[in-house]
Amino acid sequence: MPTTIAIDPVTRIEGHARITITLDDQGRVEDCRLHVTQLRGFEAFCVGRPFAEMPSLTARTCGICPVSHLLASAKACDELLAVRIPPAARLLRQLLNYGQLVQSHALSFFHLASPDLLLGMDAAPEQRNLFGLAAARPEVAKDGIALRRFGQQLIERLAGKRIHPDWVVPGGVSRPLSRETAAAIRAELPAMLTAAQNNLERLQEVLPNFTAEIAHFANFPSGYLALAGEAGRLEYYDGPLRLVDQQGRELFNEPEALHYHRHLAEQSEPDSYLKSPYYRPLGPDDGLYRVGPLARLNAAASCGTPRADQALAGFKELAPGGPVTSSFHYHYARLIEIIHGLEKIELLLADDTIYDPRVRATAGANAPEGVGICEAPRGTLIHHYQIDEQGRISAVNMVIATGHNSLAIQQGLQQAARAFINGDPGDNTGSEGPAGTGEKRGQSGGATVGEIGENGNIREGLLNRIEAVLRCYDPCLSCSTHALGQMPLAVELRRPGGELIGQLTRDNDKVESKLTA
Amino acid sequence: MSGGRVITLQIDGRDCGAREEQTILEVARENGIYIPTLCHLNGLHPVGGCRICLVEIAGAPRPLPACVTHPVEGMQVTTDNPELRRQRRLILELMLAEGNHICAVCVVNGHCELQELALQLGVDHLEVPALYPSREVDASHPRFGLDRNRCVLCTRCVRVCGEIEGAHTWDVMGRGLQAMVISDLNQPWGEAESCTGCGKCVQVCPTGALFEKGKSAGEMVKRHLHLPLLTAMRREEEAGE
Numbered sequence: 001m002p003t004t005i006a007i008d009p010v011t012r013i014e015g016h017a018r019i020t021i022t023l024d025d026q027g028r029v030e031d032c033r034l035h036v037t038q039l040r041g042f043e044a045f046c047v048g049r050p051f052a053e054m055p056s057l058t059a060r061t062c063g064i065c066p067v068s069h070l071l072a073s074a075k076a077c078d079e080l081l082a083v084r085i086p087p088a089a090r091l092l093r094q095l096l097n098y099g100q101l102v103q104s105h106a107l108s109f110f111h112l113a114s115p116d117l118l119l120g121m122d123a124a125p126e127q128r129n130l131f132g133l134a135a136a137r138p139e140v141a142k143d144g145i146a147l148r149r150f151g152q153q154l155i156e157r158l159a160g161k162r163i164h165p166d167w168v169v170p171g172g173v174s175r176p177l178s179r180e181t182a183a184a185i186r187a188e189l190p191a192m193l194t195a196a197q198n199n200l201e202r203l204q205e206v207l208p209n210f211t212a213e214i215a216h217f218a219n220f221p222s223g224y225l226a227l228a229g230e231a232g233r234l235e236y237y238d239g240p241l242r243l244v245d246q247q248g249r250e251l252f253n254e255p256e257a258l259h260y261h262r263h264l265a266e267q268s269e270p271d272s273y274l275k276s277p278y279y280r281p282l283g284p285d286d287g288l289y290r291v292g293p294l295a296r297l298n299a300a301a302s303c304g305t306p307r308a309d310q311a312l313a314g315f316k317e318l319a320p321g322g323p324v325t326s327s328f329h330y331h332y333a334r335l336i337e338i339i340h341g342l343e344k345i346e347l348l349l350a351d352d353t354i355y356d357p358r359v360r361a362t363a364g365a366n367a368p369e370g371v372g373i374c375e376a377p378r379g380t381l382i383h384h385y386q387i388d389e390q391g392r393i394s395a396v397n398m399v400i401a402t403g404h405n406s407l408a409i410q411q412g413l414q415q416a417a418r419a420f421i422n423g424d425p426g427d428n429t430g431s432e433g434p435a436g437t438g439e440k441r442g443q444s445g446g447a448t449v450g451e452i453g454e455n456g457n458i459r460e461g462l463l464n465r466i467e468a469v470l471r472c473y474d475p476c477l478s479c480s481t482h483a484l485g486q487m488p489l490a491v492e493l494r495r496p497g498g499e500l501i502g503q504l505t506r507d508n509d510k511v512e513s514k515l516t517a
Numbered sequence: 518m519s520g521g522r523v524i525t526l527q528i529d530g531r532d533c534g535a536r537e538e539q540t541i542l543e544v545a546r547e548n549g550i551y552i553p554t555l556c557h558l559n560g561l562h563p564v565g566g567c568r569i570c571l572v573e574i575a576g577a578p579r580p581l582p583a584c585v586t587h588p589v590e591g592m593q594v595t596t597d598n599p600e601l602r603r604q605r606r607l608i609l610e611l612m613l614a615e616g617n618h619i620c621a622v623c624v625v626n627g628h629c630e631l632q633e634l635a636l637q638l639g640v641d642h643l644e645v646p647a648l649y650p651s652r653e654v655d656a657s658h659p660r661f662g663l664d665r666n667r668c669v670l671c672t673r674c675v676r677v678c679g680e681i682e683g684a685h686t687w688d689v690m691g692r693g694l695q696a697m698v699i700s701d702l703n704q705p706w707g708e709a710e711s712c713t714g715c716g717k718c719v720q721v722c723p724t725g726a727l728f729e730k731g732k733s734a735g736e737m738v739k740r741h742l743h744l745p746l747l748t749a750m751r752r753e754e755e756a757g758e
Binding site: 048049050052053055056057060164166169170171174362363364390391392 | 621622624626653654655656657659662664707730731732733734735736
């Protein structure tokens with residue numbers, strides 16, 4: 001009997017989503033799809049607004065990384081003003097972006113992902129959250145909270161408040177940086193670097209426990225898109241947009257932001273509000289690429305800072321001779337980027353230019369169209385605006401990091417569902433199947449379809465693995481909600497006609513399974 | 518100062534002396550008694566348009582706006598009680614429901630008289646359904662913009678333009694929900710020939726409806742403390758002629 005399993009809502013991600021797994025008559029996974037279930041409408045309701053409002057308007061897309069939207073939007077507005085912003089403003093925006101990178105990565109790794117990584121995929125759901133982590137590994141939880149606080153405080157010190165600050169404006173920033181503020185930030189850096197370094201070591205220690213997940217969590221070849229710095233160094237704020245293929249060969253290197261759509265196309269999906277961009281010349285099937293920490297480290301030749309470069313060397317050893325393909329290693333890449341971000345903050349604050357009081361260029365609406373691109377914590381973020389003669393927005397296109405990853409997420413979910421439900425090693429290489437990992441996995445090593453069909457039960461740890469694939473990408477689906485850990489989860493088993501044959505619910509207190517039919 | 522008969526009235530139980538051409542609002546302020554206002558602005562003629570300054574007067578069948586009501590001998594005025602607060606809140610709610618007021622992204626966020634009033638009167642949500650009207654932004658002027666979504670029709674811009682600048686670029690067209698501020702004969706502001714570009718209307722606007730272009734969220738601070746001085750100097754000059 002063909003069956004659909006729905007994971008709804010998906011937990012410990014930013015936003016709201018549902019995953020449906022379709023099983024065929026033999027009970028094997030036929031398809032696995034992610035549905036992003038909320039519509040935000042920014043591209044529509046910003047039309048008609050004066051362009052100078054766009055940074056603060058679009059920052060509301062996200063409560064986790066409003067800074068990234070502020071920067072992409074302000075860069076697009078700089079283009080509309082047709083000005084080059086003051087050197088100090090450029091450095092200050094970069095500084096803010098690194099603060100954002102550190103705080104968002106700390107949130108993703110420590111608050112959302114580390115319960116899976118350090119407590120185990122099969123740990124009891126009521127323990128598998130930040131509070132369980134704080135009880136079992138207080139030192140890790142403390143580091144996570146400290147790093148996030150540092151990043152958030154940096155944003156507050158520069159921009160006035162932590163969430164949705166108004167400091168980044170078209171033409172620059174609204175206030176210069178004082179030496180006192182800089183000194184306060186610098187004083188905290190050594191402890192933060194130690195915390196980040198320690199946690200990279202902790203992750204390296206537990207990696208051997210996750211060989212199956214590494215093999216099956218969206219482990220496939222793809223392109224990698226990121227901004228490119230000088231000499232292939234990591235870059236988050238400016239520089240050409242560059243896509244490399246699975247062999248690390250350059251597919252395009254576009255210095256003109258306005259021309260991004262010559263290379264990237266977007267398709268909309270019938271069952272999700274998330275648009276799926278792809279590399280235009282290859283089409284949606286072959287033009288799949290990934291963005292974010294994994295993509296940036298795969299695309300970069302070096303970080304350009306000593307500690308991060310040392311960590312990067314270790315990262316590259318995960319896949320000698322080629323890019324690291326498993327999305328599981330997004331977590332690894334995230335920790336390296338935290339180290340790199342902290343080192344960059346140190347360098348920026350040591351540069352006297354950043355203290356210049358001239359931080360804002362003023363001008364009117366001088367160009368009809370502007371595109372701003374920056375690297376958000378989750379990947380490349382593109383804001384594209386057109387304005388009328390009065391400077392009112394006439395068209396908006398926003399390509400969000402999670403959108404770039406959309407096709408890769410779909411493919412990754414299918415791969416994981418096949419592996420963990422069917423016990424199917426899939427077409428990736430080097431996998432040993434979920435049963436061979438030595439991890440506690442219940443009787444059969446992976447929930448088999450027979451198990452589901454016979455008693456209507458779906459093992460929770462299995463569904464957690466499917467969700468965990470999504471968590472690797474740290475998707476920001478709504479770009480707005482802050483739920484973590486204990487959102488109620490409902491899984492339903494339905495016959496093709498929609499008849500409910502079994503369901504699994506998870507709420508704050510207990511896991512309950514019941515057979516309806 | 519001008520003469521006029523001196524009378525005595527009671528405001529909130531306090532005896533106050535006043536000249537008969539004064540308004541209750543003026544007398545209250547002279548005596549340190551606070552009455553909230555919105556459309557009123559020192560230096561401009563009062564119009565009693567917004568009704569936020571409603572007060573109760575013993576013997577009167579309904580509350581009256583303090584900014585345009587003159588004192589009478591023996592009058593007993595109440596400026597604050599639960600019913601007046603309820604009425605002021607409702608008036609403000611209706612104003613907010615009629616436009617599109619999105620404080621977080623507004624140029625005057627943190628410096629807005631409407632926002633300040635809402636905080637003061639405790640309007641933290643709307644009990645009347647919001648209308649979400651579709652209103653266009655006029656950004657045709659090279660230096661200033663008009664966002665009618667944020668306009669509460671206080672007519673300060675109309676008055677300052679006519680009474681102080683003497684240009685009378687602004688006026689109000691239409692009635693009820695269709696009422697709106699227009700420049701000249703309902704042309705785009707940038708094409709209004711009478712506009713001198715002085716910017717007084719922008720400075721007196723209590724909300725972000727009139728703003729300086731290029732200002733980002735929370736960056737627009739209105740400056741209008743000089744208005745009463747302008748009015749006084751104008752009067753002196755006229756008297757001297």
